[in-house]
Amino acid sequence: MGKRIAVIGGGIAGLAATVRLQQRAPADTEIILYERDAALGGKLRTGELAGLAVEQGAESFLFSAPDGAESAAVSLTRRLGLGDDLVHPAPRPAALAIGGRLTPIPPGTMFGIPGDLATLDRTASPEADADRDTGRPLLAPGEDITVGELVRARYGDQVVDRLVDPMLGGVYAGRADRLSLRVTMPQLARTAEAEHTLRDAVRAAQAQSKRTPGRPVFAAVRGGMSRLVAAAASASDARICLGQPVRELTRTPKGWRLTFGPAPAPQTDDVDAVILAVPAKPAARLLAEAAPETAQAVGALQYASVALMAMALPPGTALPDLSGFLVPPGEGTLVKAATFFTRKWPHLTDPDGPVIVRASLGHAGEEQRLQHDDETLFLQTHAELCELVGVKLPAPAEFWLRRWGGALPQYAPGHGDRILQVRAGLPPGLALAGAAFDGVGIPACVVSGERAAGDVCKHLDGA
Known part of the structure; x- marks a missing residue:
């Protein structure tokens, strides 16, 4: 009888783990992916604005790995059949907003x-x-x-x-x-x-640095990151359980029992191995019974909250000849960065189409500034963008706001050593993956998910 492997968390780390499991595990292995939200992808989510695909989360990924090879995200994209849809930003500079003017980044x-x-x-x-x-x-x-x-x-x-x-x-x-x-x-x-x-x-x-001269620094997927998510889900051949939060994880004589679903009507599943690809707090909660000391160490990781706002300005709206700009925290603005989205990405550039500006709002420790309603945040963001770019921007035809509460891990000194100790304290047949452990960025999460898949496969091979 084949083995059963549970992957908890349907972000890119969990999806990368399921794809690697499908490639690495025996053909009769059942892979089950549990995701508490109604959609897969985590912080990879493509929205629509004025008829264009605009990212509501991560916008792109590094093209190259530190060793000079293509990054794990590019490699996964190619394996999923989307290599011909890789696109790259235009070679436009970015700026810093300092003292009321935009100055080129040195x-x-x-x-x-x-x-x-x-x-x-x-x-x-x-x-x-x-x-x-x-x-x-x-x-x-x-x-x-x-x-x-x-x-x-x-x-x-x-x-x-x-x-x-x-x-x-x-x-x-x-x-x-x-x-x-x-x-x-x-x-x-x-x-x-x-x-x-x-x-x-x-x-x-x-x-x-082993970056190849002339090779682009960043890449994205034409049509949006949600295409990468859908392709990974399809290729994994996993049984996908959406809207099913896993509430408990307990040891059994042969593996693990998962309790999932709504609290009034819980369900259970017995599996041979588990990959936890969720943020630190839910990971710590699930580890509390099986590995309490490890759970305490995992749960200590802090997070920052951010929000993303995209505006569809009228065709021909004048903007500085930049890909965007960053704002130092000392400037005191809610806006911490802005991307001139349709200018940065040539495949979206249309002189007769809308001009999309995407703004990132909030630094670590500024969560209270993100608690206002959407309309209030829009008015403040629009006013700040006008001041930062030095022109009166027209009112947008449309806008959306996406809030990411507790989305970005804040790695304090010693994080790497703590994660080594965390992994050493895990019970057999249990692996961790994701940004909480191995770094932000799509390539890092892909590597993390693939590593976790390899770890549980080795465990099951020797079981």
């Missing part, structure tokens, strides 16, 4: 950290002579500190506040003074173990 930085201070021009003023050689490496082997602690000590506050914070905020919605260097910039953390100055550590990390 070239050659690593998440805003320059290897050459001369490139900063007037964007930020580094502290003179702070980055001096003290005769020892910046970090001890394996040491982890916040990004802000390192950069403030070496380059000063302005580089962090004006450059690093908005760059990290665009990805994590977090602040440099709270985010782990080793998680957010692993290459820089490694070179900082050998180099004596931040300048040399950045340059060494950049020199180690």
Whole structure:
């Protein structure tokens, strides 16, 4: 009789796990995917605005992996038959909104950290002579500190506040003074173990980059990320249970029992192995009985909330010749980033079509600013966009707002070591996957899901 494997969580990590299980597990294996929401995809969700597909979550993914090969997201997209539908952004620059004007992002930085201070021009003023050689490496082997602690000590506050914070905020919605260097910039953390100055550590990390010249940095799927979600669900051949939250996970003599569905009418399923591909808090709740100490460590991870708003402006609306801009937290705006969506993505560019602007709202710790109703947030966002771009934008024909409460993990220093301990404390036949454990971004989540699938297959092979 074939084995049964449960995947809890239908985001991209869980979907990647099911696809890998379908490829790796014996043909008679039953794969069951449980998703509490009414739709798969998690933070990959494509909406419609003025007749165009506009992402309500993640907009794109890295094209290349750190080793120079295609990223796991690109590889998965190709395996799912969507390789011909990969699209890339136009080569337009982005800017920073500082002091009421848009200024180009300095070239050659690593998440805003320059290897050459001369490139900063007037964007930020580094502290003179702070980055001096003290005769020892910046970090001890394996040491982890916040990004802000390192950069403030070496380059000063302005580089962090004006450059690093908005760059990290665009990805994590977090602040440099709270985010782990080793998680957010692993290459820089490694070179900082050998180099004596931040300048040399950045340059060494950049020199180690294996990105192929001329290869695009980002990619997306024509028609929207929801096509990737649908293709993965189809290829997995899994039994998909939508609207079915898993409420309990208990050990049995042969594996695991899942209690799922509405609380007044629960159902149960017995399976041989489980992949938890859900955020930290629900993962901790499900682990509480089988691995209480591990559950406590998992549940300690904090999250930031964000919201995304898209506006369909009239055809021909004038915008700066940019792909978009980032806003440092010190500017005090609700808007932390904006993308000129139809200008950034050439396949959507139509001189006779609507001009789509997508704004990201809220930094970590600003959740209360996102509690207003949709109309209030729209009016504030529209007013701020007018001020930030320096022109009076017309009223949009349509807009939508998507709220992502507790969506982005905030990795404190030591996160990597804690996750190693968490995984070491898991009972056999149970694996973890997703952004809570292995990093944000679609490629990282795909790698995480595929790794979890490999782990449970190895367990079952040896069982």
